[in-house]
Amino acid sequence: xxxxxxxxxxxLLDGELxxxxxxxxxxxxxxxxxxxxxxxxxxxxxxDLRELPARQVPAALxxxxxxxxxxxxxxxxxRAPRRTxxxxxxxxxxxxxxAAALALVVLPKLRREESPLAQAEPAPVPxxxxxxxxxxxxxxxxxxxxxxxxxxxxxxxxxxxxxxxVGSG
Amino acid sequence: MADDDVxxxxxxxxGDERAFDALFERWAGRVLRFVERIVREPGVAxxxxxxTFLRVWRARERYVPEARFSTWLFTIAGNxxxxxxxxxxxxxxxxxxxxxxxxxxxxxxxxxxxxDELVDARRTGLGLEAALAQLPARQREALWLRAVEGLSYAxxxxxxxxxxxxxxxxxxxxxxxxxxAAGERGKA
Numbered sequence: 595x596x597x598x599x600x601x602x603x604x605x606l607l608d609g610e611l612x613x614x615x616x617x618x619x620x621x622x623x624x625x626x627x628x629x630x631x632x633x634x635x636x637x638x639x640x641x642d643l644r645e646l647p648a649r650q651v652p653a654a655l656x657x658x659x660x661x662x663x664x665x666x667x668x669x670x671x672x673r674a675p676r677r678t679x680x681x682x683x684x685x686x687x688x689x690x691x692x693a694a695a696l697a698l699v700v701l702p703k704l705r706r707e708e709s710p711l712a713q714a715e716p717a718p719v720p721x722x723x724x725x726x727x728x729x730x731x732x733x734x735x736x737x738x739x740x741x742x743x744x745x746x747x748x749x750x751x752x753x754x755x756x757x758x759x760v761g762s763g
Numbered sequence: 764m765a766d767d768d769v770x771x772x773x774x775x776x777x778g779d780e781r782a783f784d785a786l787f788e789r790w791a792g793r794v795l796r797f798v799e800r801i802v803r804e805p806g807v808a809x810x811x812x813x814x815t816f817l818r819v820w821r822a823r824e825r826y827v828p829e830a831r832f833s834t835w836l837f838t839i840a841g842n843x844x845x846x847x848x849x850x851x852x853x854x855x856x857x858x859x860x861x862x863x864x865x866x867x868x869x870x871x872x873x874x875x876x877x878x879d880e881l882v883d884a885r886r887t888g889l890g891l892e893a894a895l896a897q898l899p900a901r902q903r904e905a906l907w908l909r910a911v912e913g914l915s916y917a918x919x920x921x922x923x924x925x926x927x928x929x930x931x932x933x934x935x936x937x938x939x940x941x942x943x944a945a946g947e948r949g950k951a
C-alpha cells in the first residue's frame with residue numbers, strides 16, 4: 595500500500611477528505627479487503643486512545659486553583675474593580691436618586707394628606723392675619739420641598755413688615 | 764459562536780463566577796488527560812491544569828469568542844505544557860521541540876523498519892500508553908486533539924500554531940506509528 599493511499603485513509607477517518615475523493619475511496623475499500631483492514635487498524639488506534647482510563651481530578655487540584663485565584667483576586671480587586679462593579683455602583687446611584695425623587699414628590703403630599711397633624715392644623719404661619727399673605731396650603735404642591743425656599747422668603751418679608759408696623763405704631 | 768461553553772465563558776466574563784465553576788467541572792478532567800499525555804508526570808500535569816484555568820480566569824475580561832471554547836482551552840493548555848517541556852533539565856530526547864524540524868520530517872515508509880522508539884515500546888512490552896509516550900510531543904498532541912477531543916484539522920492547527928498541512932502529517936504519522944506498535948504488541 596502506498597503511503598499516499600494510507601494518508602488518504604487517515605483523512606477519510608477524520609472526515610477531512612473532499613466529498614468526491616471520499617466517495618471514490620469508499621468504493622475502493624469495497625474492492626480491496628487489505629485496504630479496509632488497514633482502515634480498521636487506524637480506526638482502532640483512535641478508539642483505543644479514547645478508551646484510555648481517565649483518573650478523577652483530585653480535590654487538591656481544585657482547592658489549589660481556588661487558592662491561587664484568591665491570591666490574585668485580592669490585589670487585583672483593589673487595583674482594578676471588576677467590570678461589574680461600575681454597574682453595581684450605577685444601580686445603587688439610581689436607587690438613591692429614585693428614593694430622593696420619591697421623597698421630594700410623594701412624601702410631603704402624604705404628610706399633608708395622611709398625617710392627622712397635617713389635616714388638623716393649617717400650615718404654620720407666624721401669626722393669624724398674615725396667613726393671607728403667606729401661601730396657603732393647597733392640594734397642588736407636589737413640588738413642596740422645592741417651594742419651601744420661597745415660603746421662607748415670604749415669611750422673612752412678613753417679619754420685616756411686622757417690625758415696621760410695630761415701629762410705626 | 765454559540766456553544767454552551769462559549770455561553771458560560773461569556774457569563775463568566777460578565778461576572779458570573781458560577782459559570783467558571785461549571786467550566787472547570789466540564790473541562791478539568793479532559794485537560795488533565797491531555798496534558799498528562801504531553802508531560803507524562805501526574806503532579807506536573809495537575810499543576811498545568813491549574814495554570815490553564817488560572818489563565819482562563821485572568822483572560823476573562825478580554826475574552827472574545829473567536830473559536831470553540833475547547834479549541835481556546837486546549838490552546839492554552841498546550842502552550843502551558845510546551846512551556847513546561849522547554850524548562851531546563853526536563854524532557855526526554857523524544858520530547859523534541861524543534862517544531863519546524865519535526866513537522867518537516869519525511870513520511871516514514873509504511874513497510875519500512877519500525878523506529879527505535881517503537882522497537883523499544885515493543886521490547887519493553889508496554890501498551891498503548893507507552894507507545895504514545897514514545898511519539899514526538901507534537902504528534903501526540905495533534906493526534907490526541909483530533910482523535911480524543913474531536914478537534915478539526917483547522918482547530919488543531921490553531922492550537923498547535925502550525926499549518927493544516929503540518930497537522931495532517933503529524934496526525935497521520937502518529938496514527939501509523941501507534942497502529943504499527945499495536946501490531947507488534949499483538950505478535951508478542
